[in-house]
Amino acid sequence: MALEQQILAHAQAVAPAECCGLVVATAEGERYYPADNISVMTDTFEIDPADWIKAELAGDIIAVVHSHPTGPAALSIADRVGQRNTGLPWWLAVNDEIRRFRNVAPLLERQFEHGRTDCYTLIRDAYHLSGLELTDYPRTDDWWSAGDDLYLDNIRREGFVRVGPAAPPQLGDVVLICLGGTKACHGAIYLGDGYLLHHPVNRLSKRDLYSGYWQRQTHSIWRHKQWQQCDFTAISNDLAASSFSM
Template sequence: MPTSHIFEVPLRLVSAALTQARAESPRESCGLVVRISGDLVYRPCRNLAEGHAHFHLAPEDFARAESEGEVVAVVHSHPNASPEPSEADRVMCERWGLPWLIVNVPVGHWQVLVPSGYRAPLVGRPFSHGVLDCFSLIRDHFAEVVGIEIPDFERPDDWWLKGGNLYLEEYERAGFADVTGQALREHDVLLMQLRAQVPNHAGVYLGADVVLHHLQNSLSKRETYSGFWARVTRKVVRHRSLC
């Protein structure tokens, strides 16, 4: 089985992770490797995510593990899929700054992913809500192209169907001002409404009638802005440093 030159995984921990993964399949399981008094132990955690395709490790479980010792790795399963890291795995591994142990069930293969400075491409990235979605794309565009860090916000699955209004409630706190009705400029953010009661999609205007955005169940892409996307735009906001 594969190992990492940076993080060696004892087989007993892999076995413990696989036991949990088989018990929780077809949902993804998750857990933590914790160093306690010099020994590595596995701590199963709760997955709070809706659906089977991803995981959201319970914050209380992480806090409990931290109270026991040093958290040294994150673990999750890929039921009925290769343990090869997904694009979302690579992004989240960087965000956590910890090695990830990925186990496959039912076969039992596993792989270790370590932080390496990876960045998902702005165009062609797959969709994973809360990790690689339209808001993540806006944040990454501003960080990589404009040099501006935009704060992240918690966004549960289907927040727009559960009384949430993320974009309209948070754009000012993120450093943006309403410029709806003014001539569009490069890096303006377009807040759009798709089959919802509130704006639930957004993209970055790149100039020359082009928008960069990321729709659910598709790859991020550049696309002509006029026509449909202009019709569903409800507000245009501009970072205050660019006003």
């Protein structure tokens, strides 16, 4: 039985409790090691330490697995805290499929490093947590002054459509902003209630009120065609996990 089929079979066998296990890289290839969920609650999981040790002895643990029998198709607040603690990808069995989540850095208070943790990385990672994969385009520092256009050259092929100028932003919309010129060289995500999530140059990623300077410098607002099918809960959970772990 294929790896993902084994995980889904395990999830179905223990529902309505959450299943849990580990994906291990062994000499024979990747294997799924099901584990006992020793949590006393049905809507959470805790891997039996004996099962974790067994998996470690078999090879390198490359992913933590668990299920959400009734959804949502996103990592919970506790899941994101747990993922940060393990430093591993987490796989989620939900709706008869496996969703794989990279161990992305917390969306808040990231250090700025152009091309690695910058405003586009923040958008890409937030959308990854929400179930939408955006291309990681190579970009040189100061690309906006070198004739390149990271955002407008690529945003439509990534599945976004421009929102009409009179339409208010909605949860998850990408807001493109001009900084000191007319080119859209900065991107942010609208969080609702008049707030943006963004990563300013050489500062920590943060929430900001979408007013004053940011509104005046707004170039355009973009909405992903599939956004109604994905879940903003994933972004909210990551932000809450940062508050929880402080």
